[in-house]
Amino acid sequence: MTEQHSSGQDSTAITVVGLGPMGSALAQTLLDRGRSLTVWNRTAGKADALVAKGAHRAATIAEAVAASPVTITCLNDYATMYQVFDSTDGAFQGRTLVNLTSGTPAEARMTADWAAERDLGYLDGAIMVPPPLVGRPESVLLYAGPREVFDRHRATLALLGDPRHLGTDPGLAVLLNTALLEMMYATLNGFLHGAALVGSANVSASEFAELALGWFMPVVLDPASLAEQAANLDEGAYPGDLGTMQMNLNALEHIVRTSVEQGVHSDQPRLMKELAEHAIAQGHGTENYFAMFEIFKRGRGPMPGGGR
Ligand SMILES: NC(=O)c1ccc[n+]([C@@H]2O[C@H](COP(=O)([O-])OP(=O)(O)OC[C@H]3O[C@@H](n4cnc5c(N)ncnc54)[C@H](OP(=O)(O)O)[C@@H]3O)[C@@H](O)[C@H]2O)c1
Structure with a gap:
């Protein structure tokens, strides 16, 4: 798609503001792509390194923004x-700001309002x-904001990776980003705590990895089968015929007791156990473990036993 702009400058010109590790990678990629x-x-x-390869160093931020129809900030x-x-x-008028700085949905929405007040196209x-x-x-790079702004700059954004437009709500990109990061940290913590647990009996992390990552993840936590079950979440259907929340609570209790017995940290499994107890107290005892979704969807209520 051809890029359009109203400033009369080079339509392929682009500005990058922020040259930390990520901003530098974005800038280098754009330079490499001409x-x-x-x-x-x-x-x-x-x-310095970018300038040596042909980038222009703006003396002021206003000069940087004025130089291109699109400014990426990181x-x-x-x-x-x-x-x-x-x-x-004033320097921004009629231009586009693509903000790749991490934050919260409220921060992204506030920045979209700030941009609108300045006649500035905005993608978060x-x-x-x-x-x-x-x-x-x-x-993958996630984007949110006006579809026409995304479409106008899609060719530029595609130089940085696979650009995905999530919707017009400017908070959506950072929202999905944080959801994926939460999944990453929870998965990593599960693996690391499991490695600590078996390590207490002198089983090496490499040996655990072979079983946990080589077999358990691909077979028991098979992404294709998890993706299939996602539809059940949307429908709120959690049939417990193959295993109930109560059965899962027993497993979580074993993890807590085993952690204590083996002398490793027990807060993480304890929190999971308390959440399952909470789900049971809310009437989900005979449903399967995916009913935890009903607990996570709501703000935190009181937990049984004075839990956090
Ligand atoms: N690195 C990653 O793996 C990664 C992955 C995904 C997303 N991100 C996101 O990308 C963004 C940038 O990350 P990063 O890794 O490049 O490093 P960062 O440490 O998060 O940000 C560094 C940039 O912020 C600038 N900065 C900090 N304080 C400033 C201030 N008071 N005034 C002006 N500039 C200031 C730094 O300028 P100076 O050089 O002058 O200090 C530098 O340009 C973050 O939002 C991060 O979450 C990073």
Whole structure:
């Protein structure tokens, strides 16, 4: 798709603001793909390598924004972004800001309002891969905001990876980003706690990995079968004929008791046990474990036994 803009400059020109590890990877990728690149970073020296390869170093943030129809920003947080763009009033008019800084949905929605007040097209995005994977076709970047802004810049965004537009609500990209990160941390913690548990009996982490990652994950936690069950979540159907929440509570109690017996940390399994007890107290005892979804969907109520 051809890029359009109203400023009369090079339509393929692009500005990157923020040259930490991620911003540098984005900038380098755009330069490698032949884009005319302008960069700005608080610590100007971080642009040296890019400038040596042909990027233009803007002296001020206003100059950086004025140089291109699209500015990608990749800073440590949203508060920094406001601070950095404070001096750009007017420079943004008619341009597009693609914000790839991580934050919360409320921060993203607030920034969309801030952009609208400045006649600035706005996409809020989230990068789902580490810096070395930026630019690969299989690397997903999530975007939210007006569809027409996304479509207008899709060709540029596709240089950075596989761009996915999630919807017009500007909070959606960071929301899905945090949901996926939560899944990553919970999965990693499960593996790490399991490794600590078997390690208490001198079973090596490598031996555990062979069983846990080589067999258990692909067979028992098979993604295809989990994906199939996702429809049940949408329908709120949790038939307990193959195993109930009460049965799962027994398993969780064993994990807590085994952790205590083996002298390893027991807070993580204890929290899972308390959540299952809460689900049972809420009437989900005869349903399967996926009924935990009903608990997670609501704000935290009182937990049995004075739990957290
Ligand atoms: N690295 C990753 O693996 C990864 C993966 C996915 C998403 N992300 C997201 O990408 C964004 C950038 O991450 P990052 O890894 O590049 O590093 P970062 O440490 O989160 O951000 C570094 C950038 O923020 C700038 N900055 C910090 N405080 C500032 C201030 N007060 N004023 C002006 N600029 C300031 C730094 O400028 P200076 O160089 O001058 O310090 C640098 O450009 C974050 O939102 C992060 O969550 C990162």
